[in-house]
Amino acid sequence: MKILIVEDDNDLREITTRSLEKERYVVSQAPDYMTALRKIEDYDYDCILLDIMLPDGNGLDLLGELRALGKRTNVIILSAKDSLEDKVKGLDLGADDYLPKPYHLAELHARLKSLFRRNTREGEHTIRYGNIELVPDLFKVLIGGKEVELNRKEYDILSYFMLRPGRLVNKNTLAESVWGDHIDQVDNFDFIYAQIKNLRRHLKEAGATPELKAVYGIGYKFVIE
Template identity: 60%
Template structure:
C-alpha cells in the first residue's frame, strides 16, 4: 500500500512519513507543487495526503489534475485553513476527507486506513480470494483458515497481486508499487524474482488456490479461478 505525502513543512512532513512507515505503508514525499505534480502524473498511489498551500502552487490545482487524469487515489486534505469555503472547494474537486492542522497522528492514520479500505476493499476489513483470506490492517494472511507467515516484502507483493487478480503485471510496475522511491535498493529485477519465488513456494506449500504465474519476458499474473 503506497501513500504520497504532499507537505512543505519539513518537520511535519517527516513526522507524518515516519508515522505511516511504522504502519508498514510505502511512503513517498513531495515538498512542493512541482514535485507533487510530477509524482501524481507518473505514479499511482492508494492515498494522497495533500496540503493546500504549497511552494509553487496550490493543492487544489493538484486535485484538478487528478480529476483530469481520472485517477482513483483517495485524497485527504490537511491544511491550516479551516474555512468552510476551502473545505467545500476541496471536496467538490474530489477530495475524500479534510483534516485541519494541528491534528493527532493517530487520527490521520485512522483516516488513511479508512480511505484505503473503502477504496480497495469495498469497506471490508479483509480480502478473500478462493481459500485465501488477507487482513491488510493486521498484516496477516490465512490459507484454509490457517495463518501463513510472510515477511514484509512478501506481504506487500501479495497485497498488490490480490488487489489486481487475473491481471498481467510488468516487473517494473510491481517493483515501483512495492518499493516506491526506494526501487534502486531492490537491486534490479533479480531481487523481485527472489521475493516472488519465495512467496510462490510458501503459498503452494500452504495449499493456496490462487496461483502467481510467471509470464516470460513480461512479469507475473495471479490466477484466480472462478
C-alpha cells in the same frame, strides 16, 4: 499501500512519514507543488496526503491536475486553511476526506484505514481470494483457515495482488508500488524475482488455490486455474 505526502513543513512531513512507515506504508514525499506534479505524472499512488498552501502553488490546483490525468487516486486534504469554501471545493474536485491541522497521527491512521477499506474492500476488514484471507490491520495471512508466516515484502506483494485478482501487473508497476519511487532506476529486478519465488513456495506449501503466474516479458497475474 503507497502514499505521497505533499507538505512544505519539513518537520511535519518527516514526522508523518516516519509514523506511516511504522504502519508499513510505502511513503514518498514532495515539499512543493512542482515536485508533487512531477511525481503524480510519473508514478501511481494509493493515496495522496495533500496540503493546500504550498510555496509555489495551490494544492487544489494539484488535485485538478491529478483528475485531468485520469488518475483516481484517493486524496486526503491536510491543511491549516480550514475554511468551508476550500473544504467544499476540495471535495467537489474529488478529494475523499479533509483533515485540518494540527491533526493527531492516530486519527490520520484511522482515516487511512477506513478509506482503504471503503474503496478497496467494500468496508470489509479482510480480503479474500480463493482460500486465501488477508487481515490487513493485523498483517495476517490465512490459507485454508491456517495462518502462514510471510516476511514483510512477501506480504506486501501478496496484498498487492489480492487487491487485483486476475489483473496483469507489469513488473515495474509492482516494484514501484511495493518498494517505492525510483526503484525503476535499479540495474535489475533480481530482488523482486527472489521475493516472488519465495512467496510462490509459501503459497504452494500451504495449499493455496490462487497461483502467481509469470507472463513472459511483462509481469505477473494472480489467478485461480
